[in-house]
Amino acid sequence: MIICENLLFSHGAEQQNYNSGEYIFEEESTPKYYLQIKTGTVKISSFLEDGKEFIHGIPFDGHCLAETYLFHDKKYAVNAIAVTDCEIIKLEKNKLIELLLKKPQLIFSMYSYTADRMRYKHITSAPFSFQDPVTKLNLILNHVKNHFGFNDQFSFHIPYTRQQLASLTGMRIETVIRAIKKMEKQNMLKIDGTKIFV
Secondary structure, rough: OOOOOHHHHHOOOEEEEEEOOOOEEEEEEEEOEEEEEEOOOOEEEEEOOOEEEEEEOOEEOOEEEOOOOOOOHOOOOOOOEOOEEEEEEEEEEEHHHHHHHHHHHHHHHHHHHHHHHHHHHHHHHHHHHHHHOOHHHHHHHHHHHHOOOOOOOOOEOOOHHHHHHHHHHOOOHHHHHHHHHHHHHOOOOOEEEEEEEO
């Protein structure tokens, strides 16, 4: 977790529950709260003109959501939507600022988290320069595996659905399904039912 839950609650945070599919915040709304996931999975996404969804990230337990927006006066450029039922800890923006001024070491925790996320973005955005779907998927799947500290072959269960992988890579789901089958034949991943292991 980025900020200790007890610390958040002791400074006035509240917990709000969201059902799967429910918006936590919408694009063009005004950021008013620091949001940290207690339990559940969220997708940070944008909808393109053709109605296609592009997923920027899929944070889960312990992660915070779009915290950088609290440090300027611009509106959200993305949506946050519950993928599963979620428990979200919410702390009003002004109370967060008070907490950070009292405990400046928390700024380093938040900045470290943001830096890690930016590194992930830079690594996962690189595949968009490749046309080959297998190359795109392989780079992203292996980065996620390494991020969680797994090294052995087929030791890591990819926590994304094929549709989420399509939205993360900007590819069609049919393309992702074909690429995954091709990668299995090339012994780049293992499929067990609907689960993907790398």
